[in-house]
Amino acid sequence: MPRVGRKLRKWTAAILDLPQDVALDLPRVTMIGGLQVTVENHRGVLHFSPKTLRLAMDRGVMEVTGDNLVIRNIGAEEVFVEGQIFGVTLHPKGSPSG
Amino acid sequence: MKGTWFAAVRGYVWIKLIGGNPEVFLNAATAHKILLWNIAYSSDGSLTFGVLVPDFFRLRPLIRKSGGKIRILAKRGVPFQLARLSRRKTFAAGMLVFASLLFLLSTFVWQVRIEGETSIAEDQIYRAARAEGLHRFQWSFRIPDSTTLARKLAARLPDASWVGVEKKGTTVVITVVDSTKPELKTAQGPNDLLSVADAVITRVVAESGRPLVERHDRVRKGQVLITGWLGDEERKKAVVSKGKVMGLVWHEMKIVSPLVQHLKTYTGESKQRTYWMIGNRALQISGYGGEPYTESRTGSVIHPWRIGKWPLPFGILEERELEVRTVTEKLSASQAKEAGLRQAKAELLSRCGKDARITSEKILHEQTESGKVVLTVLYEVEQSIGVERPIVLTPAE
Numbered sequence: 001m002p003r004v005g006r007k008l009r010k011w012t013a014a015i016l017d018l019p020q021d022v023a024l025d026l027p028r029v030t031m032i033g034g035l036q037v038t039v040e041n042h043r044g045v046l047h048f049s050p051k052t053l054r055l056a057m058d059r060g061v062m063e064v065t066g067d068n069l070v071i072r073n074i075g076a077e078e079v080f081v082e083g084q085i086f087g088v089t090l091h092p093k094g095s096p097s098g
Numbered sequence: 099m100k101g102t103w104f105a106a107v108r109g110y111v112w113i114k115l116i117g118g119n120p121e122v123f124l125n126a127a128t129a130h131k132i133l134l135w136n137i138a139y140s141s142d143g144s145l146t147f148g149v150l151v152p153d154f155f156r157l158r159p160l161i162r163k164s165g166g167k168i169r170i171l172a173k174r175g176v177p178f179q180l181a182r183l184s185r186r187k188t189f190a191a192g193m194l195v196f197a198s199l200l201f202l203l204s205t206f207v208w209q210v211r212i213e214g215e216t217s218i219a220e221d222q223i224y225r226a227a228r229a230e231g232l233h234r235f236q237w238s239f240r241i242p243d244s245t246t247l248a249r250k251l252a253a254r255l256p257d258a259s260w261v262g263v264e265k266k267g268t269t270v271v272i273t274v275v276d277s278t279k280p281e282l283k284t285a286q287g288p289n290d291l292l293s294v295a296d297a298v299i300t301r302v303v304a305e306s307g308r309p310l311v312e313r314h315d316r317v318r319k320g321q322v323l324i325t326g327w328l329g330d331e332e333r334k335k336a337v338v339s340k341g342k343v344m345g346l347v348w349h350e351m352k353i354v355s356p357l358v359q360h361l362k363t364y365t366g367e368s369k370q371r372t373y374w375m376i377g378n379r380a381l382q383i384s385g386y387g388g389e390p391y392t393e394s395r396t397g398s399v400i401h402p403w404r405i406g407k408w409p410l411p412f413g414i415l416e417e418r419e420l421e422v423r424t425v426t427e428k429l430s431a432s433q434a435k436e437a438g439l440r441q442a443k444a445e446l447l448s449r450c451g452k453d454a455r456i457t458s459e460k461i462l463h464e465q466t467e468s469g470k471v472v473l474t475v476l477y478e479v480e481q482s483i484g485v486e487r488p489i490v491l492t493p494a495e
Contacts, residue, residue, distance in 0.1 A: 045124040050139045071137035071147075076128050 027057050029088060037064055037081045037088065045079075053081060059093040109151040109175030116144045118166020126160045151177060205238045208268040216274040218257050223274060226254035232263075232270060241270075288336035288491070291324040291484040293317045297345030300480055307339025317345065317483075326489050336489045345483040346457065349446060353473040355438030357466075359427045367391065367421040375400060375413045391421040434471040435464070446477055454481040 006024070013020055021028045021041065030038040043056040048071070053064040069083040115123065123145075127134055137147040149157060161168050183190055210232060212223050227233060230250050232241050241247060244263045251272065252261040259277030263270065291307065299315045307324040311317055326339040371385030397420070402413035429437070439459070447454055456479050463474040 044128070045121050047121055048124065048137070048139075048145075069138070071124075071134075073133075073135050074124065074128055074137065075133070076131060 025058055027055075027062060029062075031085070031088065034066075034085045035082060037085055039064075039079045039081070040077055042077070042079055045074075053079075055079060061091045063089040063091065065089065105148075105150060106175045109173070109177035110148050111151060111154055111173050112146060112148050112171040113154070114140070114144050114146050114169045114171050115161070116167045116169065118161070118164040120145045120164070120166075123160060123164035123166065126163065127157065130156065130160065132156055132160075146171065151175070204268060206268060207232070207234060207236045207238060207241065207270050209270070210234060211269060211271050212274065213271055214273045214275055216258070216276050218255060218274060218276065223255065223272060226251055227272060229254060238265070286338045288326040288338055288489040289486045290322050290326050290489060291339050291341060291343065292487050293319055293321045293323055293343070293345070293483045294485045295319050295347045295483060297347045297483050299343060299345045301344040302341070303343075304339070304341035306337060307341065309341070311343070323484055336491060341484065342482060343484040344480055347450075347479050347481055347483065349477045349479060350462070351442050351446065351475050351477065353438040353442045353475060355434040355441075355471045355473070357429050357431070357434050357469050357471065359429060361425045361427055362422050363425055365421045365423050369419045371417040371419070373415040373417065375402070375415045377411050380415050385417075389419065391419065393422045393424065394419045395422050396420070431466050431471055435473060438471060438473055439475065442475060446479065450479050450481040454479050
């Protein structure tokens with residue numbers, strides 16, 4: 001997305017008081033305790049193991065850490081993960097860990 | 099996953115992915131909109147997941163691209179169950195046999211029933227039906243359609259004015275309506291017509307037979323009026339003699355008519371009592387207070403409760419007690435005489451048959467004694483005097 005376009009969108013969202021995820025195509029993470037995580041607007045699976053799940057975002061990587069992770073359901077936009085979840089970490093563009 | 103039942107109907111498989119690059123595979127699957135669920139690593143490091151059968155075939159090229167191997171762990175759902183069923187030949191055959199047997203048995207006629215009030219013997223109807231091919235355990239399609247069958251049955255049952263045939267599932271109901279026929283007359287043997295009393299003939303109407311008397315003839319009791327014998331001494335034949343002979347007959351009647359008459363009349367006073375009825379027991383619920391009248395007449399009406407047209411053994415009994423008063427009426431001698439004669443006439447006419455007619459009345463004797471009027475009256479009545487007597491034919495005649 002071009003820089004100017006993004007800035008314009010951000011400004012519009014701020015002016016119109018829109019939720020940022022709608023305006024800026026950011027991932028939306030819903031977490032239920034330490035049991036379930038639903039990530040909307042992801043851009044693919046980078047890595048999956050019982051301990052970690054790394055998802056690509058528009059700019060950067062999201063990492064879900066935990067134990068016995070199971071992808072209950074996966075679609076083009078949405079991932080639904082179950083297991084013992086310890087944390088969700090965001091790595092902005094260009095600095096993926098691990 | 100649109101609910102497990104949806105997956106169960108379409109059929110799904112549990113798959114194990116060995117080796118290769120699982121991330122590449124997952125991204126490819128999501129890109130192709132292939133639904134995967136319960137993606138997890140098993141203890142040996144391979145990826146397991148569930149996928150619908152139609153999607154499974156689309157999955158194969160992706161797996162080849164990601165460089166792994168797959169193994170099917172389990173097959174679930176209706177298509178696989180059906181496939182398993184097809185292997186159990188006997189079981190499948192049993193189901194088929196059951197269904198076809200059910201169908202086959204439902205094509206039989208299991209019962210033939212007769213409805214309608216009819217004097218025709220059921221056996222006769224059954225026999226007629228059997229002759230037309232309608233009987234128990236007959237194939238339904240071997241009996242003709244209801245209209246034709248009804249027509250044929252009606253032809254076989256001449257006493258029925260209408261025959262209906264209705265097929266209700268495996269039961270065939272035959273409805274028979276009788277035709278009304280004139281009353282049967284019993285065959286009559288040859289007979290004579292005799293006189294029942296001493297009389298003077300006033301009219302002779304002979305329908306058959308030979309009249310032996312004429313108008314104004316004086317006949318005795320037991321005399322032959324119309325004979326059944328025809329022909330002369332050598333050639334004769336006995337027939338049924340029929341006819342009407344009217345004659346004047348005398349009846350002497352003794353009438354006793356009291357001068358004092360007791361009449362019971364209602365006073366108009368009444369008392370009502372109500373009871374609850376249970377079976378044949380009654381529980382009084384209103385109208386207490388004993389019997390207030392010295393003389394009374396009681397009438398009761400039962401109103402049973404009903405369900406539709408069926409009366410229940412419960413209900414309400416209404417009892418009405420009407421006061422009665424006895425009125426003593428004193429009659430003069432002439433009034434008593436008139437009342438006595440009126441009664442005597444009615445009695446006489448009922449005794450002499452319906453076409454009797456009183457032609458004259460003569461008071462022979464009249465006496466008033468101990469509160470009564472005693473009369474002796476001679477009545478002349480014109481009445482039918484013929485009575486039949488069979489002719490017994492002996493072989494010699």
